[in-house]
Amino acid sequence: MELIIGFLHIAIAITLLTTSQAAEPSQIRLLRPRFGSGGRRVEGLDCLSWRLAVETNNLRSWKVVPQSCEDYVGNYMLGRQYRRDIEVVAEAAVEYAKSVQVAGDGKDLWVFDIDETSLSNLPYYARSDVQFGSQRRILNLNQAGYYNWEKLILKGENDHGSSVDYKSQRRTELVNEGYRIVGNIGDQWSDLIGTNVGNRTFKVPDPMYYIG
Numbered sequence: 001m002e003l004i005i006g007f008l009h010i011a012i013a014i015t016l017l018t019t020s021q022a023a024e025p026s027q028i029r030l031l032r033p034r035f036g037s038g039g040r041r042v043e044g045l046d047c048l049s050w051r052l053a054v055e056t057n058n059l060r061s062w063k064v065v066p067q068s069c070e071d072y073v074g075n076y077m078l079g080r081q082y083r084r085d086i087e088v089v090a091e092a093a094v095e096y097a098k099s100v101q102v103a104g105d106g107k108d109l110w111v112f113d114i115d116e117t118s119l120s121n122l123p124y125y126a127r128s129d130v131q132f133g134s135q136r137r138i139l140n141l142n143q144a145g146y147y148n149w150e151k152l153i154l155k156g157e158n159d160h161g162s163s164v165d166y167k168s169q170r171r172t173e174l175v176n177e178g179y180r181i182v183g184n185i186g187d188q189w190s191d192l193i194g195t196n197v198g199n200r201t202f203k204v205p206d207p208m209y210y211i212g
C-alpha cells in the first residue's frame, strides 16, 4: 500500500471501524492454531465452500464461524493461503493504481480500511486483554509504515448505525469536499458497498468476522 501512495502521490483517507465485534472472545478463540483436523469437509459443511460464500457476500450477517469450520479458518488465517490470497488482491490494486491518471491537485484519493486491511490484528486475537484504542492504532500504523494520510477517520462510540451507512456517509462527505475516490480497499463488504464507493473496490479476504 505504501507503494500506491508513493507512486501516485495521491491523497489518502483511511477509514476505520471500531466495533466491539472485532475483539469478541468468541472470535479470538477460533484463531488459535489448530492443526488437528486438516480435512475440509466436517459434519457435512464444506468449509472452503463456506469461505467462498463469505468472500462473495453470498452469506451475510453471520455471527461466528461455524463451529465445524473453526479449525479450517484458523489454519487458513495462519497459513500460506491467506497471505497468497492477500497478495493477489494487493497486486491487482497496485496495477490499477499505476494505471490511474491523477489530476495532481491532491484530490484523488484512496480509501483504506484499517483493521484486517491496512493492519492485521491477528497477533492480538490470541490475547484476551486486547485494547483497540485509537492511540494504539496510530502507533501500529506508523510501525507498519503509514505516516502520511490525508484523513484518519475513526468511528466513535457515539456513531451508531450500520457500517455501510457510516462509511457511505463519511465517503459522501469526502466527495462533497471535492475529493475523487479512485480506489477503495477493505476486508468487509460494508467497506465497499453503499454510496460513493469509488471507481474501483478491492476486497481483502476475511473469514473471521462479518460487519454489516
Ligand SMILES: *[C@@H]1O[C@H](CO)[C@@H](O)[C@H](O)[C@H]1NC(C)=O
Pocket (backbone or CB within 6 Å): 100, 101, 182, 199
Ligand atoms: C472515476 O469515475 C468517474 C465517473 O464515472 C470518471 O469520470 C473518472 O474518470 C473515473 N476516474 C478514474 C481514475 O478512473
